[in-house]
Each structure stands twice: as structure tokens, then as C-alpha cells.
Amino acid sequence: MEETNIRVVLYSIFSLIFLIISFKFLKPKKQNLPPSPPGWLPIIGHLRLLKPPIHRTLRSFSETLDHNDGGGVMSLRLGSRLVYVVSSHKVAAEECFGKNDVVLANRPQVIIGKHVGYNNTNMIAAPYGDHWRNLRRLCTIEIFSTHRLNCFLYVRTDEVRRLISRLSRLAGTKKTVVELKPMLMDLTFNNIMRMMTGKRYYGEETTDEEEAKRVRKLVADVGANTSSGNAVDYVPILRLFSSYENRVKKLGEETDKFLQGLIDDKRGQQETGTTMIDHLLVLQKSDIEYYTDQIIKGIILIMVIAGTNTSAVTLEWALSNLLNHPDVISKARDEIDNRVGLDRLIEEADLSELPYLKNIVLETLRLHPATPLLVPHMASEDCKIGSYDMPRGTTLLVNAWAIHRDPNTWDDPDSFKPERFEKEEEAQKLLAFGLGRRACPGSGLAQRIVGLALGSLIQCFEWERVGNVEVDMKEGVGNTVPKAIPLKAICKARPFLHKIIS
Numbered sequence: 001m002e003e004t005n006i007r008v009v010l011y012s013i014f015s016l017i018f019l020i021i022s023f024k025f026l027k028p029k030k031q032n033l034p035p036s037p038p039g040w041l042p043i044i045g046h047l048r049l050l051k052p053p054i055h056r057t058l059r060s061f062s063e064t065l066d067h068n069d070g071g072g073v074m075s076l077r078l079g080s081r082l083v084y085v086v087s088s089h090k091v092a093a094e095e096c097f098g099k100n101d102v103v104l105a106n107r108p109q110v111i112i113g114k115h116v117g118y119n120n121t122n123m124i125a126a127p128y129g130d131h132w133r134n135l136r137r138l139c140t141i142e143i144f145s146t147h148r149l150n151c152f153l154y155v156r157t158d159e160v161r162r163l164i165s166r167l168s169r170l171a172g173t174k175k176t177v178v179e180l181k182p183m184l185m186d187l188t189f190n191n192i193m194r195m196m197t198g199k200r201y202y203g204e205e206t207t208d209e210e211e212a213k214r215v216r217k218l219v220a221d222v223g224a225n226t227s228s229g230n231a232v233d234y235v236p237i238l239r240l241f242s243s244y245e246n247r248v249k250k251l252g253e254e255t256d257k258f259l260q261g262l263i264d265d266k267r268g269q270q271e272t273g274t275t276m277i278d279h280l281l282v283l284q285k286s287d288i289e290y291y292t293d294q295i296i297k298g299i300i301l302i303m304v305i306a307g308t309n310t311s312a313v314t315l316e317w318a319l320s321n322l323l324n325h326p327d328v329i330s331k332a333r334d335e336i337d338n339r340v341g342l343d344r345l346i347e348e349a350d351l352s353e354l355p356y357l358k359n360i361v362l363e364t365l366r367l368h369p370a371t372p373l374l375v376p377h378m379a380s381e382d383c384k385i386g387s388y389d390m391p392r393g394t395t396l397l398v399n400a401w402a403i404h405r406d407p408n409t410w411d412d413p414d415s416f417k418p419e420r421f422e423k424e425e426e427a428q429k430l431l432a433f434g435l436g437r438r439a440c441p442g443s444g445l446a447q448r449i450v451g452l453a454l455g456s457l458i459q460c461f462e463w464e465r466v467g468n469v470e471v472d473m474k475e476g477v478g479n480t481v482p483k484a485i486p487l488k489a490i491c492k493a494r495p496f497l498h499k500i501i502s
């Protein structure tokens with residue numbers, strides 16, 4: 001009997017010790033997540049609250065939250081995904097793209113990346129790792145290096161001149177109302193397509209009008225569907241009811257057929273040309289295992305998706321701001337007239353001598369970053385953002401638009417003032433091209449084409465608003481934020497233009 005009692009007591013003591021140990025060490029650690037806005041519902045989370053323009057909605061959510069550690073981070077549930085939104089420059093620069101740059105260099109996967117983006121093997125969607133590093137190195141050398149950009153200078157110069165000639169034919173020396181968006185899109189799409197394929201698919205004098213029509217439609221469809229995802233990506237059960245995945249699969253097949261056609265055309269040619277596809281096919285001969293057709297198609301696709309609309313909308317926003325600030329246009333024109341003169345068109349080599357023009361572009365990128373939430377990142381491991389825990393798999397959105405208008409970071413943040421960039425350090429605060437490993441590799445090309453086109457439009461024409469009312473600056477809906485009302489302006493060629501564009 002006594003022995004049994006001792007056993008019971010020992011058993012109880014061991015059980016108690018086991019319980020204490022389990023409670024202390026095996027209990028899931030309570031995580032310190034950032035504050036989250038109210039209105040969360042089971043299954044869909046905060047999805048229903050995301051009204052466009054999403055960057056504005058996210059800023060107003062963030063403003064209503066009680067950030068007890070200085071602010072700038074909030075968490076959302078978008079369906080099954082945990083999403084952190086950062087709206088502070090310090091947190092973005094130091095915590096996300098500083099301390100945690102490698103952990104956050106991943107991308108969340110979405111359905112379109114599987115069916116259109118070659119199973120996420122393209123540069124924008126690829127997970128951080130050897131494949132992405134190889135692609136990025138390849139594109140840095142073959143597309144974005146100064147040497148390569150200089151090789152394609154003739155394309156940018158020719159496309160900007162065509163834009164100026166087209167406008168001067170339309171407007172001449174009489175005041176004429178012109179709609180700018182289609183012309184700016186033609187400029188940036190032709191620039192990329194000519195670099196890749198050598199062909200013009202947009203605007204007047206296309207290589208083959210029937211083919212050009214097909215290409216324009218396809219590129220527009222891909223652009224309209226390319227985003228951070230569809231509701232189906234966040235609430236997987238919707239796959240059962242939605243036709244989204246089938247539509248995207250079909251789009252992927254059509255896109256692939258078109259891109260394969262471009263490669264086959266080049267492969268069938270007797271002589272090697274100078275386009276990007278020609279270069280990539282030469283590399284393919286040296287290493288057929290790595291430079292597969294799929295890799296080459298992924299590169300062309302990404303150049304078109306990332307390198308066209310972004311520059312076109314930046315130009316449209318820049319001109320809209322200039323029309324609302326005639327004093328800024330006058331100052332920029334004086335700078336160009338003084339440094340370039342009236343006997344020739346501005347050239348890309350002049351850009352480094354035109355600091356005020358550069359500041360106009362920077363101020364436009366500040367107020368209207370083309371991708372206001374950058375491209376979503378994803379945590380590949382548990383990490384910490386400030387005092388908050390960020391579990392592995394969390395999506396990170398950086399609200400560059402809100403950061404660019406934060407009164408703690410910028411003086412008079414909502415006003416268009418290119419002069420602010422006369423202090424050189426101000427440009428360091430911009431996030432329009434992202435930061436860290438996944439920052440935009442096309443920023444150099446973008447600044448060249450935007451600077452040259454904008455400078456030429458200021459040099460060659462006089463500009464006025466239509467009806468003398470302010471240009472409406474409301475944002476429309478789209479991944480690369482367009483103007484809600486496309487820009488129309490009154491344009492008149494300056495008297496010397498006809499002499500220098502003949």
C-alpha cells in the first residue's frame with residue numbers, strides 16, 4: 001500500500017514537471033503582429049475593404065491605427081494570406097531593404113505567374129536564388145549595361161523624333177488640342193519592342209499592320225491581367241467557381257505562341273542581327289541547357305510588362321504637372337534653350353547638363369510612382385520588422401506612394417516643387433524604383449527615355465491647358481497608375497522647329 005502511494009506521488013510530480021516544461025517550451029510563442037484595421041471577416045479577411053486606388057485606401061487605414069512604436073507598419077488578412085504594409089521610409093529602408101533584404105527578396109506566387117509567366121521562372125516573379133541571380137546578371141550585362149543602352153541609343157532617338165514630327169504635323173504653328181496618352185504609349189512600346197525584335201508595332205509606319213494589331217491586342221490583354229493577383233489567389237476556394245484560371249491559361253498559350261514566333265523568325269534568318277533576341281540566341285548556342293527558348297521568352301515578356309506602361313504613365317503625369325505649373329515649364333525651357341540652343345534637337349547626352357529637367361522627372365516619380373506599392377515581396381523565413389514578428393510566407397507591400405507624401409519625410413509633400421531636389425540628398429529618399437536586391441534594373445533606361453522625351457516636348461512646343469482649367473490629377477485604376485482622365489493639352493510648335501526636324 002505504501003509503495004503504491006509513493007508511486008502515485010512520484011507519478012504526479014513527474015506529470016507536473018512535464019506539464020510545466022511543455023507549457024514553457026512547447027506552447028506556440030505568442031507573436032507580436034502589427035496593428036490591423038477593423039472590418040476583418042472570416043475567409044476573405046480585409047479583401048472587401050480594398051477599394052481602388054489601393055495605395056490611398058491603405059494609407060487611410062494606416063492613419064487610423066494606433067501605431068505604438070512610431071508607426072508605419074500594419075497587417076492585413078487578404079483571404080488566406082497575411083500581408084504587412086509598410087508606410088514609413090525608415091522602416092522600408094532600414095528594416096525591409098536593409099536588415100532583412102535577403103529574407104524579403106522573395107515574391108509571393110500568383111496564378112498568372114504560373115500560366116503566363118512561365119511558371120514563375122521570369123525575372124520579376126522568380127524566387128530569390130541561383131536562377132534569379134543568373135537572370136539578373138544576364139540582363140544587367142546584355143540589356144541594362146551602359147554599353148548595351150548606348151547600342152540602342154539610335155532607337156530612343158528615332159522614336160522621340162517620330163513623336164515630335166507626329167505632333168508637329170498635328171499641331172503645326174497653330175494652337176491645336178492633342179491627346180497625349182496614345183502617342184506616349186507608342187513611344188515607350190516601340191522603344192522596347194525595337195530593342196527586342198527590331199520591329200515597330202505601334203503608331204504610324206508599323207512593320208506589318210495586321211501583325212501589329214494582333215501584337216497590340218495581346219500586349220494589352222497581358223497588361224490588363226498582370227497584377228499582384230486576383231481574388232482567387234487569396235481565397236483558393238473561389239477556384240471552384242471562377243473561370244479566372246482558364247482565362248489566364250488561354251492568355252498564356254496565346255502569349256507563348258507569339259513570343260515563340262518572334263524567336264523562330266530570328267532563328268530562321270541568315271544573318272545575326274543586333275536585337276536582344278539575336279544576342280540571346282547567340283548565347284543559346286554556347287549554353288543550350290540554360291538559355292532555353294523559355295528563358296528567352298520570359299525575358300522578352302518581362303521587358304514589355306515592366307518597361308513600357310511605367311515610362312508612359314510617368315511622362316503623362318509629368319506633362320500634367322507641367323501644365324498646372326507654367327512657371328516650371330518656362331524655367332525648364334530656359335534651361336534647355338541656354339544649354340542646347342535653338343539650332344538642334346536635345347540629345348540624350350545633353351541630359352546630364354540639364355539638372356532642372358532631371359528634377360522635374362524626380363518630382364514626378366515622387367508624386368506619381370508608377371507602381372505605388374512596388375512589386376509585392378515575401379518573407380522566406382521568420383524575421384522581425386522593428387519590434388514586430390513577421391512569420392515566414394508573409395507578403396510585404398511597401399506603400400511608396402504614401403512614403404513619398406509623408407510630411408515627416410518631405411516639406412509640403414503634396415505640392416509639385418522640382419526645386420526640392422536641388423539638395424542632392426533628397427533624391428536618396430525616393431522609392432519609385434524600389435531598393436535593395438529586387439530594385440528596378442530598368443531605372444537607367446527609364447530615366448533616359450523619360451528625360452529625352454520630356455525635354456524634347458518642352459523644347460519643341462508651347463503648351464497650354466484646355467479651357468484654362470487645371471488639369472484633373474485624379475488617379476484611375478490599373479497596375480501602373482494611369483490618369484483617370486487622359487491628358488489633353490493645347491500644343492503649338494515653336495517657330496524654329498520646322499527648321500531642325502526636316
Ligand code: HEM
Pocket residue numbers: 123124125136192302303306307308310311314369370371374375376431432433434435437438439440441442443445446
Ligand atoms: C518610370 C519607369 C519605371 C518605374 C517607376 C519602375 C519601377 C519598378 C519597381 C518599383 C520595381 C519593383 C521593385 C521591388 O520589387 O521592390 C520594378 C521592378 C522591375 N523593373 Fe522597373 N520601373 C520602371 C521602368 C522599367 C523599365 C524601363 C524596365 C525594363 C525595360 C524595368 C524592368 C523591371 C524588372 C525586370 C523588374 C523586376 C526586378 C526583380 O524582381 O528582380 N522597369 N520596377
